[in-house]
Amino acid sequence: MFRRSSYASVAAGNSGQPPQTAPTRSGAFSHLVGSNPSSGAQANYPSTSHSRPHPRSVDIDGHNNMSTSWGRNGPLPSYTSQFGYLNGYGGGIPDGPLPSFFVPSYLRGSKHAEKLEEVHNARVAAHRDREYRSTHSSNTGSLSTSSSSVNLHKGAPSHRGLTHDIVERAPVYVEEPVVPWPTKWNDMDKYAQMEIDEGGRQAKYGGTPKPHDEAASVRADHPMPRQCGIYYYEITVVSKGKDGRMIGVGFCGPKVVLSRIPGWEPESYAYHGDDGQLFSNATTGKPYGPKFGTLDVIGCGINFRTGTAFFTKNGHYIGTAFKDIKNNQVYYPTVGMKRPGETLRANFGQEPFAFDIDKMVQAEKASIQAEIARAKSPHQDKIDETDFIQGFVRQYLTHDGYVDTARAFKEEVIEEVKALAADGDEEPSYVEAEEDLDAINRQKIRAAIVGGDIDKALKHTSAYYPSVLRDNENIYFKLRCRKFIEMIRRCSELTVQYRTTPSKRSTTSTSNNRNSTATDEYDFEMELDEQLGVHNNGASWGDGADLHADEDDDIEDKEAKLSQLMTETLEYGMELKSEFSNDPRREVKRALEDTFALIAYENVRESSLAPLLDTAGRTPVAEELNSAILVSLGKSSSAALERLVQQTEALVNELGDDGGPGAFINVRRDFLM
Amino acid sequence: MSSSTVSVSAATPTQHAFHRKIDEIKPSKADINFVIMDYLISEGYPRAAEKFAKEANMILPVEEESIQSRVEIRKAIHAGDIDTAVNKINDLNPQILDTDPALHFALLRLQLIELIRTCTSTATSDITPALNFASSQLAPRAATNPDFLKDLELTMSLLIFLPSDNLQPQLAELLKPSLRRDIASRVNEAILCSMGARGEARIRSLVRLRLWAETKARDSGKDLPPYIPLGLQDADNNGSEANGNSEAADIMVQ
Numbered sequence: 001m002f003r004r005s006s007y008a009s010v011a012a013g014n015s016g017q018p019p020q021t022a023p024t025r026s027g028a029f030s031h032l033v034g035s036n037p038s039s040g041a042q043a044n045y046p047s048t049s050h051s052r053p054h055p056r057s058v059d060i061d062g063h064n065n066m067s068t069s070w071g072r073n074g075p076l077p078s079y080t081s082q083f084g085y086l087n088g089y090g091g092g093i094p095d096g097p098l099p100s101f102f103v104p105s106y107l108r109g110s111k112h113a114e115k116l117e118e119v120h121n122a123r124v125a126a127h128r129d130r131e132y133r134s135t136h137s138s139n140t141g142s143l144s145t146s147s148s149s150v151n152l153h154k155g156a157p158s159h160r161g162l163t164h165d166i167v168e169r170a171p172v173y174v175e176e177p178v179v180p181w182p183t184k185w186n187d188m189d190k191y192a193q194m195e196i197d198e199g200g201r202q203a204k205y206g207g208t209p210k211p212h213d214e215a216a217s218v219r220a221d222h223p224m225p226r227q228c229g230i231y232y233y234e235i236t237v238v239s240k241g242k243d244g245r246m247i248g249v250g251f252c253g254p255k256v257v258l259s260r261i262p263g264w265e266p267e268s269y270a271y272h273g274d275d276g277q278l279f280s281n282a283t284t285g286k287p288y289g290p291k292f293g294t295l296d297v298i299g300c301g302i303n304f305r306t307g308t309a310f311f312t313k314n315g316h317y318i319g320t321a322f323k324d325i326k327n328n329q330v331y332y333p334t335v336g337m338k339r340p341g342e343t344l345r346a347n348f349g350q351e352p353f354a355f356d357i358d359k360m361v362q363a364e365k366a367s368i369q370a371e372i373a374r375a376k377s378p379h380q381d382k383i384d385e386t387d388f389i390q391g392f393v394r395q396y397l398t399h400d401g402y403v404d405t406a407r408a409f410k411e412e413v414i415e416e417v418k419a420l421a422a423d424g425d426e427e428p429s430y431v432e433a434e435e436d437l438d439a440i441n442r443q444k445i446r447a448a449i450v451g452g453d454i455d456k457a458l459k460h461t462s463a464y465y466p467s468v469l470r471d472n473e474n475i476y477f478k479l480r481c482r483k484f485i486e487m488i489r490r491c492s493e494l495t496v497q498y499r500t501t502p503s504k505r506s507t508t509s510t511s512n513n514r515n516s517t518a519t520d521e522y523d524f525e526m527e528l529d530e531q532l533g534v535h536n537n538g539a540s541w542g543d544g545a546d547l548h549a550d551e552d553d554d555i556e557d558k559e560a561k562l563s564q565l566m567t568e569t570l571e572y573g574m575e576l577k578s579e580f581s582n583d584p585r586r587e588v589k590r591a592l593e594d595t596f597a598l599i600a601y602e603n604v605r606e607s608s609l610a611p612l613l614d615t616a617g618r619t620p621v622a623e624e625l626n627s628a629i630l631v632s633l634g635k636s637s638s639a640a641l642e643r644l645v646q647q648t649e650a651l652v653n654e655l656g657d658d659g660g661p662g663a664f665i666n667v668r669r670d671f672l673m
Numbered sequence: 674m675s676s677s678t679v680s681v682s683a684a685t686p687t688q689h690a691f692h693r694k695i696d697e698i699k700p701s702k703a704d705i706n707f708v709i710m711d712y713l714i715s716e717g718y719p720r721a722a723e724k725f726a727k728e729a730n731m732i733l734p735v736e737e738e739s740i741q742s743r744v745e746i747r748k749a750i751h752a753g754d755i756d757t758a759v760n761k762i763n764d765l766n767p768q769i770l771d772t773d774p775a776l777h778f779a780l781l782r783l784q785l786i787e788l789i790r791t792c793t794s795t796a797t798s799d800i801t802p803a804l805n806f807a808s809s810q811l812a813p814r815a816a817t818n819p820d821f822l823k824d825l826e827l828t829m830s831l832l833i834f835l836p837s838d839n840l841q842p843q844l845a846e847l848l849k850p851s852l853r854r855d856i857a858s859r860v861n862e863a864i865l866c867s868m869g870a871r872g873e874a875r876i877r878s879l880v881r882l883r884l885w886a887e888t889k890a891r892d893s894g895k896d897l898p899p900y901i902p903l904g905l906q907d908a909d910n911n912g913s914e915a916n917g918n919s920e921a922a923d924i925m926v927q
Contacts, residue, residue, distance in 0.1 A: 371885065372878070372881055372882050372885045373878070373881065375881045375882075375884045375885035375888065376884075384851060384854075385877065385880065386854060386858065388880065389712070389874075389876055389877060389880060391905055392876065392880075392905065393709060393712055393713075393876070395905055396705070396709060397709070397725075402724075402725060402728045402729065403728075404724040404727070404728055405721050405724040405725040405728050405729075407724075408718075408720040408721040408723070408724045409713070409718055409721035411720070412718045412719075412720055412721055413718075415748075416747070416748075416751060419748050419751040419752045420751045420752075420850040420853060420854060421850060443728070446728065447728070450728070450729075450730040615730065616730065618730055619702070619703065619706075619729065619730045619731075620701075620702060620703065622730070623702035624702075636904060639705075640903045640904050640905040641705055641708070641709075641876075642700050642705055643695070643903055643904055644879065644880070644883055644903055645698075645700040645704070645705065645879070646695045646696070646698040646700060647695055647883060647887075647901055647903070648879060648882055648883040648886060649698045649700070650691065650694045650695045650697075650698055651883065651886035651887055651890050651897075652882070652886050653694070654691075654694075654886075654890050654895045654897075655886055655889055655890055655893070655895075660889075660893065661889065662886065662889075665882070667879075667882070668704060671875060671878050671879050671882055672700075672704045672707065672708055672875060672879070673704075673707070
């Protein structure tokens with residue numbers, strides 16, 4: 001807690017005002033983030049206990065007294081409540097007019113489900129944004145709406161690295177509208193006497209039929225998306241009407257009349273409960289399965305790849321029902337009843353299904369995977385797959401400036417080739433890939449970012465590739481943000497070190513020194529500083545040596561450093577803020593807000609924002625800068641391996657858009673993870 | 674968003690719509706790096722993997738014990754030292770060869786080929802060791818499986834033709850280093866599978882998926898440009914591909 005209070009005091013000191021408000025995130029940094037400082041509803045802290053005149057004494061006192069008392073009993077729940085819904089997001093449904101989102105079990109992990117989820121998340125974000133703008137009473141919206149904080153919960157494997165920026169996997173490029181799946185019966189697309197209930201899941205034939213109408217039908221709100229490959233839904237017969245005459249379950253086109261039972265019209269396909277027969281464009285049926293009635297669960301599915309449809313009863317597969325399902329037609333789930341009182345309840349995937357549809361989809365996937373595994377190049381005799389793949393790896397490593405790796409890989413491959421050619425039958429020559437000078441420069445820049453020394457990266461980039469930062473403001477912004485994050489990281493590290501100083505001095509100092517870099521280019525860098533107007537504030541950030549040089553400092557010195565560090569961090573933060581606060585781009589605003597949110601936490605590493613601090617976040621910035629440099633050099637921004645992935649995804653999309661085999665493949669999940 | 678900065682676009686008017694679709698897909702570098710790391714680890718390039726972990730800011734997957742023995746086994750097979758390889762495989766896990774008779778047979782046959790090679794290249798041309806090995810090690814196994822038998826018969830015919838500069842392709846195949854490489858790679862996959870890992874490096878599956886998808890899409894009459902080049906031979910390693918197949922390598926489906 002003391003860190004927060006010290007920040008507050010430092011901030012207050014800098015802005016020349018005594019800290020009147022409680023030192024919460026919104027209080028202390030409102031002038032930075034531009035949020036409303038009067039968010040007293042969340043900040044129940046006794047404000048007076050923190051308005052100390054001297055930041056230093058606050059630090060010590062805060063450390064010794066308040067951190068303990070506050071940590072245990074303090075009103076921290078105000079934060080918890082602010083972020084509570086984030087945690088509950090996976091299961092819960094945000095209130096408001098937004099429709100709930102669910103993924104039917106058999107579609108989990110499918111490409112189509114991912115796309116729909118992205119669209120939904122974007123919608124939720126936009127919705128919160130609107131709420132945020134309309135109420136503007138708290139700054140929680142800024143955090144929770146960003147897709148990055150939603151992504152944090154996806155739990156990527158550790159070595160992949162979570163990305164701080166919202167850009168990398170943003171749900172923004174949606175080349176065409178993603179077709180949603182059915183979620184309920186459509187109240188606007190039903191026979192007049194049909195009553196839709198229970199959030200659209202129940203359809204009941206109420207009232208009395210008009211003399212000439214033969215039945216009452218209803219369509220779902222969306223067609224069965226063929227991009228799913230297989231689409232399946234179930235209905236439960238809640239109660240069969242008095243006479244128990246007839247229920248039809250199936251699917252039909254958007255224009256089929258709803259005053260007839262499904263299956264009698266063109267483009268209408270159904271399974272009837274009274275006789276167990278199948279109907280399509282005919283009033284006479286074909287024998288198919290058992291009859292069904294009250295409490296039976298009937299499933300209806302289309303396999304768009306094979307153009308067939310099937311039904312299930314109470315979890316048992318009945319058999320192929322129709323074989324002429326066209327892949328250029330739109331079909332909606334539909335049900336119809338002949339007598340008033342009949343009631344059906346649909347399950348579009350909100351609940352587990354009675355039939356093991358997951359297994360069917362898995363089997364379909366497995367057979368496609370097997371087909372892929374058998375794929376052979378027509379010219380495989382000419383080119384060895386191993387050589388081909390080594391070519392990709394080698395080209396990627398040189399292209400992206402992994403100079404050391406490329407070198408090590410080359411050596412290992414040469415060893416391998418030599419072993420193979422030991423008896424000299426045939427000399428498989430290893431291809432020399434030239435190392436260009438640029439690769440080495442790019443390697444330096446990457447190494448600087450990956451090592452957390454953003455200033456150095458900025459300097460090198462400006463020196464070697466002066467146009468890149470100018471032409472790519474986006475990347476420049478990310479680097480500046482990353483620098484801020486690195487400063488906060490350092491503060492946080494130093495805080496930990498400071499606290500543990502008496503007992504663990506030596507260990508912490510070594511761990512903290514890992515970012516220190518050689519200063520041989522010091523003059524050069526200073527010169528660049530002036531050109532760039534980079535503020536160094538006396539302490540070079542990547543070069544931590546001066547901060548940790550004398551380990552035998554006593555507490556006051558450490559504390560002074562920490563305090564200085566915080567001041568610098570805040571100054572830098574304000575500089576960053578003033579430079580970009582007028583930027584209209586939403587992603588810039590978000591990134592700023594997310595970054596600034598970090599300083600609100602006493603112990604960021606244990607907060608929900610900890611992933612932002614993760615060193616893994618350095619990599620995407622480094623990659624993006626590298627790509628931009630490549631483009632500026634007139635090279636392709638992407639290596640052949642990336643193009644391989646792009647092409648593969650694009651081809652698989654082509655194969656999936658009409659419900660073909662591609663619908664069963666999620667390139668990323670099935671092949672890249 | 675990022676596309677504005679890293680865009681390759683410069684869309685020429687004649688560009689096929691599919692190229693645009695390709696450009697719209699933004700694979701994440703993290704995924705690509707993961708695929709590279711997966712390759713280096715599973716195909717056994719430990720030093721490159723270590724460097725890559727450093728340069729790409731990744732955590733080196735902890736599989737170190739097996740990677741070293743896998744590298745040694747690969748080396749032994751590549752060098753034709755099948756005895757050593759088999760011993761090392763069995764040290765690692767005797768189940769691997771027990772449960773995969775085809776792989777075991779392939780290794781033994783490789784050993785036979787090496788024996789034949791040695792026998793026929795010496796001045797005396799004493800083929801007894803090869804014959805002994807074939808009858809003691811391979812013949813009993815070949816009796817259980819017609820494919821093995823066929824392979825054994827083919828291999829034995831090397832005895833008749835060697836040494837020769839003009840072998841029929843089927844036989845010449847047996848003497849190529851690529852056979853050793855293939856078997857080494859099968860062994861590697863078997864070891865990985867035995868450890869519960871995915872046997873094949875992801876990049877291999879990916880290459881196959883790309884191939885399958887293009888073939889399939891062309892077969893079903895999708896509107897695709899005539900060639901979808903990978904750019905493996907672009908400016909980055911300009912014309913340095915020495916195998917003379919560079920163009921064919923750049924286009925997977927013709």
